[in-house]
Amino acid sequence: MKLGAFRNKRDHYLDFWDVVTYVSLALFAILLVYPVVRLVMASFMTQAGTFAAGEEFSMIQTYVEFFTIRYYYQTMINSFVASLLATLFAVIIGVPVAYLIYRIDIPGKLLVRVAIVLTFVSPPFIGAYAWVLLLGRAGVLTGFFANLGITLPSIYGWRGIVLVFTLQAFPFVFLLVSSGLRSVDQSLEDAAINMGRSSFGVFRTVILPLIVPSISTGALLVFVTTFSDFGTPMIIGEGFRVLATLVYTEFVNEFGGNPRVASTLAILMLSVTVGALLIQRYFAAKSSFGQEAVTPLGIRWVSTPKRIISSIIVYGIVFAAMLPTLTIIVSSFLESRGPMLIARFSLDGYRTAARLPLAFRNSVIFVFVSTVLCVVAGTLMGYIVARRKNRLTAVIDTLSMTPYAVAGLVLGVALSISFGGAPFYLSGTALILIMSFFVRRLPYSVRSVSGLLYQMGPHTEEASVNLGVPPGRTFLRVTLPQITPAVLSGSLLTMATIAREFNSTVILYSGRTRTLPVEVFVQVLQGNFGSASVVGTVLILLTLVPIVVLFKVFGKDEQALL
Amino acid sequence: MRRITLLLLIGALIATGTLFAAGTREAATDPSGRERRLVIYASHPTDMVDFYVERFKQRYGDIEVELITGGTGELLSRVQAERGRPQGDIMWGGGSHTGGSAPDLFLPYDSPALEGISPAFHDPKGFNAPFDAFTMVIVYNKNLVPENEVPRRWADLTDPKWRGRIVHANPAASSSSYAAMVTWLEIGGWDLVEALARNQIIAESSSAPFTQVGQGENPIGIAYEEGAFRWVPSGNVGIVYPEDGVALLPGGLFLMRNSPNPNNAKLFADFLLEQEQQEALARNFPGRRPTHRNVDLDPAMTQVDQLNVIEYPVDAASANRAEYLARWREIMIRTR
Structure with missing residues (x-):
């Protein structure tokens, strides 16, 4: 029954x-x-809270304004530029790091896991501020490199936003690709090597296609989170204005106005994220193989120099991603006077x-x-x-x-x-x-x-x-x-x-x-x-x-x- | 089976009931006319707000004070949204005109403590309890601005060499920055406002200008006096009172209309206007100007008679707020 x-x-x-x-x-x-x-209704309503269309008012007025005034539509373009670049870089970083950690015997993997977890738990918003302390015009690292005669590019503007977004969000790609790799069977790689493929060739033609669905899911998560992050651009944008920040500032700051502009912007944001989800699902469904691994991919033996280089790449990226979190923890134990941090250890903050x-x-x-x-x-x-x-x-x-x-x-x-x-x-x-x-x-x-x-x-x-x-x-x-x-x-x-x-x-x-x-x-x-x-x-x-x-x-x- | 369904439903009811009950408030009064609670909406920096709330609690230990902090615009939006059922008693922050320009949200209050306050700071409409006053200043980083290039006037900030190097808060988000904009409007009309805006980086918080200048992230900021003074001990910042005119602005403190604890709200306003609290202000918060006639200014600050004080158009600034902000937005659209 x-x-x-x-x-x-x-x-x-x-x-x-x-x-x-x-x-x-x-x-x-x-x-x-x-x-x-x-x-949706709020985005169509007048100041008085009605739908009545008159000579001065049309329901889609805010939408028309958004797409005709550069001040507004530029934020949409900027959001796309920043989030797409961050997604691209997160994939470029996340896939190799996941692959190297999975396949190559890198010492101290536990540390990498801890670091990924730390990036995951790091409070939003404050990360960008920590980067200002590190890489701002008067930042600690900026000063350090300036003493060595190296001028670092500015953290402000789109470059900084893309950097912060990428390092904040690449763990999504990392985690999804790692889990994708678990379902790839060792026999596939062995077969490809037996037929004469080089190790990179195997990765490109055999393994990579199999983990495409994982990559695309990771990329979607990066895109959606960064597209709707308003804190980072608010702190380091300096004139590079994005849609999410505009939603926030229009909504919380209008005294006596109505939330119409904010609603319109929020609807536009919603359309983009829903669109991204649909595209990704279509794409993932097309490239899915429904595989299951009997013998998962194992650790590959590589020469010592290659191991060292792999370790340096992995640790470099992971350390960079952890930096803001470490900055926050260290700063919490410093003495502060009003807005000023003083380089002296103290528990007074707590x-x-x-x-x-x-x-x-x-x-x-x-x-x-x-x-x-x-x-x-x-x-x-x-x-x-x-x-x-x-x-x-x-x-x-x-x-x-x-x-x-x-x-x-x-x-x-x-x-x-x-x-x-x-x-x-x-x-x-x-x-x-x-x-x-x-x-x-x-x-x-x-x-x-x-x-x-x-x-x-x-x-x-x-x-x-x-x-x-x-x-x-x-x-x-x-x-x-x-x-x-x-x-x-x-x-x-x-x-x-x-x-x-x-x-x-x-x-x-x-x-x-x-x-x-x-x-x-x-x-x-x-x-x-x-x-x-x-x-x-x-x-x-x-x-x-x-x-x-x-x-x-x-x-x-x-x-x-x- | 049905017993489980019933139990779950009862459980859900109890849960929602508790949540709602937690949200409702009691407004019990004791014989002295004092209520049990006081809800303060404050947009001032938390250290000063906490300082005075602590002192208030020391005196009136039986009153449970609840503090709601946020930006001025954010809090005023909240007061506006809650006007059908006010949640707060007192709004501490914003310009002195805020009360008079929204009589449906706030109450006039003729505090007995106003006796001690210099008449210059009294609100002609009778809404404000002027606890302090401030001017908007130019704050600059001494390491980034050479001595001979230090701006002396607002108009100096229109020089193209400062393009993208001056931090100013969004006037739609910050009442002090709105006051600065109105000051420029008085001095040089919309042309000056636009010329200044062209060079500015617009931040969303009124703390950003002095913080960024203090840290050395940007050379120049437009800040409220007290914020700028916070960085003076670092030795890195200089403060300029522009020669082409500064407005002397009383800070705002307003009783909310139909508030749950009106008597305590009055008590708090009276308390802050006392000579004792005004002296504490001058002593503990460098950069803040007390309004009490018998309290001396912090010696590091420039005395009023040495400033080029312009008449601030209080009424026009509040009556035309929407229009001015729309103009500002147009300027943003043009210059960005």
Whole structure:
């Protein structure tokens, strides 16, 4: 007997899973569909909040202005230039580093893993500021190289943005390519070598095509994250203005205006990220081989000079990516006087951080509540998507994909427009923040549970139902125990990502509900890098806790971060 | 089966109920007329805000103070958004005209403590509790600007050699930077504003100009007095009070209309205008100008009589804010 057959006997009851299905749909309708619809509406509305088109006003006025005034459309061009270049460089760096680490016996791989994790947990926003301290016109490294007679190029403008974006985001490519390489079989390489290919030829003609889907997924993640990052360009842009920064400044700064311009810009941003997702999926589907490795690729023996060169490349790149995080941690232990950092060791930053406890408490509470909600909802939804296939659950499956493409900034603006003012007045409340964390992270939970259930197959559950245990109890007694380890390890990752969520929070928070990432932002904006780095370091620690548990208790490695 | 469904539903209800309850607030008053809480929206740097909140708590230990910080524009947007159900009691920051220009959001307040404040700083419309005053200054990095090239006037900053080297905050985001723009408008009209804008790097925070100049990232910034003075101890920065005119601007402190704790809001405004707190200001925050008539200025600062103080068009600046910012945006579109 199939799982679905059971309910036919009692069609007139509202089965537990039906309730889950309807509640899930309602949640998506409230937290995702409604806000996006409101966002679209807001971009068409007049100052007075009506659609009425008159002589002076047309509904698409802001859109027309965007595409006809260079001041505006230039930001779109700039965003594309910066993000596409960053994506390109992230692939150029990420693929070789992943390949070298996977294939060549490089000493101290643990260190590289630690470094990749550190880049992952480094608070957003503050990284760019750390680069200013290092490579700014008066930066530490700039001064060091100037003494050697070397003039470094400026960190300001598009070059700096591309550099910071690339180093922040290449771990995506690295992680995806590493996992892609695991499914390539050694026999393919052996065959190619036996037929006379050189080692580079093997890589180019055999291995590379097999990992193209992984590369394209990594590239998509780099593109989408950098396209919607407004902090980095805000700090080091200096006249190189991008779309994301414009969304932020138009939304938070208009006093007495309406959020129309911000909504229009957010809609444009949404179109780009959704477009990127669709293109990537089409591309990945075309180039996917559905392979499975019996004997994964092994370590390759290479001559000592080659090993040394590989190690230098890998360590050089990883060290560069880690630099800002190290700068933040070191700065947090320096004495500061107002905005000035003094080169003297001190713990005063931690002792006198009056604003830290509230932000810390908020972060911990929000992370905990949102993670629990995500895990519960994600597990139930993942289950219905995988096991209760019907038209409604197919809709849930699709909806659960969409938040991937909705950037935090866009979601923040949409939620704020929908629930911030009358009649809900949720602006700045814990509730609206938890809503945003929940919807941002839910897709990952749904995906991981449904993926796992597909892999496991329904046989044990069917056996249980056939022996007379109702589906609800079967879920609790049979399914849940099987997926619990994966759900728990997934929840740790959820904790880590929510802890550092920034782009939507910065739109929605108020002083009472400020979180650690927001506190970093406030301090950086006020020029207090000392305080910012203290809060930043605490945030790094808070993010590291679940990841360390994930690695130590669940025996995962950095692949789990995806 | 159905029991599980029921339990889950009850659980969900309790969870949402708790969340909502956490969001609502109580406005209990004690016999002295004081409420239990006070919610302050502040856009000043956190060290000064924290300093005074701490002192206030020392005096009125029973009042629970909640602080909401952010940029002036950001906080005012929030006040605007919450006007149907105000969440805050007092807005500390922004220009002195803010209250008078939004009488639907703020309350006039004739504090008894205004007695001690110099009449020059009183708000003609009666909204502001003028806790401090400031001017906009030119701040420069001594290592990057040779002595003979130090600008003396606003007009000097239009020289093409400074193209892309002067940091100024976005007037739409920062009230102090908006005041600077209005000052230029008074001195030289929109031509001067545009000529100055052409050379500027526009930052999104009013701390960026003095921070970047102090660090040596850029040679010149347009900053509020106190921010510029923060970097004086480093020995790297110089401060210029432009000879072609500076505006003397009282800082803003306003009671919010229909706020949950109106009595405590008055208490806080009275507190900040006291001579004792004004003296603490001069002593602890170099670069800030107290407004109390019996409190002396920090000796490092230039006395008012040595400045070329221009009449700041308070009413026009607030009445025409939208129009001026639209003009500014047009200038940005032209010059970028």
